[in-house]
Amino acid sequence: xxxxxxxxxxxxxxxxxxxxxxxxxxxxxxxxxxxxxxxxxxxxxxxxxxxxxxxxxxxxxxxxxxxxxxxxxxxxxxxxxxxxxxxxxxxxxxxxxxxxxxxxxxxxxxxxxxxxxxxxxxxxxxxxxxxxxxxxxxxxxxxxxxxxxxxxxxxxxxxxxxxxxxxxxxxxxxxxxxxxxxxxxxxxxxxxxxxxxxxxxxxxxxxxxxxxxxxxxxxxxxxxxxxxxxxxxxxxxxxxxxxxxx
Amino acid sequence: xxxxxxxxxxxxxxxxxxxxxxxxxxxxxxxxxxxxxxxxxxxxxxxxxxxxxxxxxxxxxxxxxxxxxxxxxxxxxxxxxxxxxxxxxxxxxxxxxxxxxxxxxxxxxxxxxxxxxxxxxxxxxxxxxxxxxxxxxxxxxxxxxxxxxxxxxxxxxxxxxxxxxxxxxxxxxxxxxxxxxxxxxxxxxxxxxxxxxxxxxxxxxxxxxxxxxxxxxxxxxxxxxxxxxxxxxxxxxxxxxxxxxx
DNA sequence: TGGGATTTGTTCGTATGTATT
DNA sequence: GAATACATACGAACAAATCCC
Numbered sequence: 001x002x003x004x005x006x007x008x009x010x011x012x013x014x015x016x017x018x019x020x021x022x023x024x025x026x027x028x029x030x031x032x033x034x035x036x037x038x039x040x041x042x043x044x045x046x047x048x049x050x051x052x053x054x055x056x057x058x059x060x061x062x063x064x065x066x067x068x069x070x071x072x073x074x075x076x077x078x079x080x081x082x083x084x085x086x087x088x089x090x091x092x093x094x095x096x097x098x099x100x101x102x103x104x105x106x107x108x109x110x111x112x113x114x115x116x117x118x119x120x121x122x123x124x125x126x127x128x129x130x131x132x133x134x135x136x137x138x139x140x141x142x143x144x145x146x147x148x149x150x151x152x153x154x155x156x157x158x159x160x161x162x163x164x165x166x167x168x169x170x171x172x173x174x175x176x177x178x179x180x181x182x183x184x185x186x187x188x189x190x191x192x193x194x195x196x197x198x199x200x201x202x203x204x205x206x207x208x209x210x211x212x213x214x215x216x217x218x219x220x221x222x223x224x225x226x227x228x229x230x231x232x233x234x235x236x237x238x239x240x241x242x243x244x245x246x
Numbered sequence: 247x248x249x250x251x252x253x254x255x256x257x258x259x260x261x262x263x264x265x266x267x268x269x270x271x272x273x274x275x276x277x278x279x280x281x282x283x284x285x286x287x288x289x290x291x292x293x294x295x296x297x298x299x300x301x302x303x304x305x306x307x308x309x310x311x312x313x314x315x316x317x318x319x320x321x322x323x324x325x326x327x328x329x330x331x332x333x334x335x336x337x338x339x340x341x342x343x344x345x346x347x348x349x350x351x352x353x354x355x356x357x358x359x360x361x362x363x364x365x366x367x368x369x370x371x372x373x374x375x376x377x378x379x380x381x382x383x384x385x386x387x388x389x390x391x392x393x394x395x396x397x398x399x400x401x402x403x404x405x406x407x408x409x410x411x412x413x414x415x416x417x418x419x420x421x422x423x424x425x426x427x428x429x430x431x432x433x434x435x436x437x438x439x440x441x442x443x444x445x446x447x448x449x450x451x452x453x454x455x456x457x458x459x460x461x462x463x464x465x466x467x468x469x470x471x472x473x474x475x476x477x478x479x480x481x482x483x484x485x486x487x488x489x490x491x492x
Numbered sequence: 493t494g495g496g497a498t499t500t501g502t503t504c505g506t507a508t509g510t511a512t513t
Numbered sequence: 514g515a516a517t518a519c520a521t522a523c524g525a526a527c528a529a530a531t532c533c534c
Contacts, residue, residue, distance in 0.1 A: 008309065031520065042502050047290075048297060055301035063254065064509060064521060079391040083336070090332035145325040149395065277499065288523050310500060310530060
């Protein structure tokens with residue numbers, strides 16, 4: 001499809017993952033210099049990345065201020081889930097309308113991966129795949145904008161879970177996705193919507209619990225683990241331009 | 247509430263208006279230098295503006311390429327209306343739930359302005375107010391994210407109308423907004439949703455008609471009319487760096 | 493297909509505004 | 514509350530890529 005820019009996307013994806021896995025906790029500062037140094041890109045491009053993340057609601061990027069990882073409020077959390085509920089219902093309706101047998105196989109493959117990750121207690125993988133299910137479903141709606149909005153909502157929900165949710169609250173809603181698939185396959189729109197809505201209720205109630213405080217690691221240490229495949233010629237050398245300490 | 251940055255917002259708003267009123271037609275190039283010169287801001291900030299407009303789907307901003315006014319495709323147009331329909335319904339449901347008498351007065355004031363502009367044949371004003379109604383309604387839902395999404399969808403619909411719609415297709419759906427208000431006031435959610443959905447059908451069918459070709463004016467001439475209150479010391483002098491025409 | 497004009501991307505020095513002590 | 518440290522914003526000059534003829 002459309003490859004906007006490799007470098008930008010790598011950094012964007014890495015930062016997104018770091019935020020969603022709580023490695024970069026809400027409120028953490030994201031200085032342009034430092035990010036640029038780690039991803040071997042100029043501040044110009046870093047700004048593009050931060051702007052994108054800001055548009056997605058993951059970072060707070062007010063002018064003349066250092067960008068920070070967004071700190072969702074309870075009100076925002078409610079809003080996000082409310083909108084998501086409405087769009088998930090629309091997704092389900094559209095998918096039922098366009099249903100093809102291949103959809104079932106695709107979704108079930110994802111659910112199997114999900115269960116495997118859960119059994120292996122790989123929290124982050126599980127969390128990503130659980131969200132991926134909803135994004136994939138939105139893709140099957142055939143509406144690219146709906147897919148984009150859903151992707152945005154899912155990531156924001158993950159951030160909300162990171163802030164307000166309890167760490168290990170992934171218990172037995174493993175087969176809710178499977179049940180939804182079953183309803184979709186029988187092309188029962190009403191039931192599918194009902195199941196999805198109930199599912200969202202479960203997710204929401206477990207995501208919004210209560211805040212907590214922790215120590216936050218230095219962004220330098222964190223980014224190193226998320227740098228991914230940066231192929232710049234001399235990324236090894238930390239390009240951090242030493243401040244004029246004078 | 248939050249004033250992100252005056253300069254940025256002025257340019258953002260001006261460009262948005264220029265695009266929605268077809269003064270800057272789809273496909274028109276938006277070079278950073280030229281925009282920066284007109285709004286007396288550096289390319290750094292211009293990029294922030296363009297990034298924002300890109301996130302809203304109004305401009306196409308691929309890396310290493312001159313940004314252009316977005317050219318919506320028919321498929322995108324369908325997608326936008328589909329999502330908008332779903333969210334408009336949600337808005338109506340929420341507004342009915344939180345209804346207060348003051349809402350009615352507020353909305354009716356807007357409808358009166360709308361009718362006045364229509365009678366005066368002020369196309370652009372009418373168009374803006376017609377969209378404003380839906381955004382205001384979304385605000386009354388009490389969900390800030392829903393309001394943000396709706397604002398985005400409404401502006402994209404305006405752009406779509408500019409591309410695919412006929413120029414003078416604003417006939418007698420003047421009182422559809424009024425009817426919706428009536429249904430809201432009687433707190434009849436089902437009827438309000440039905441009216442809104444019908445209304446969206448009318449808007450969509452008139453927005454998506456067929457493409458057309460025209461001559462496009464120079465961006466320099468256009469921006470001058472949209473510059474608004476730029477208070478920079480020497481904006482009078484057109485800073486347009488004259489191309490080395492040789 | 494080629495070549496010149498345009499325009500974005502990069503860098504660095506400096507200035508200005510925020511935050512922190 | 515003032516001084517200092519930090520980080521973004523600006524401007525210009527240059528390089529590189531793209532567009533257009």
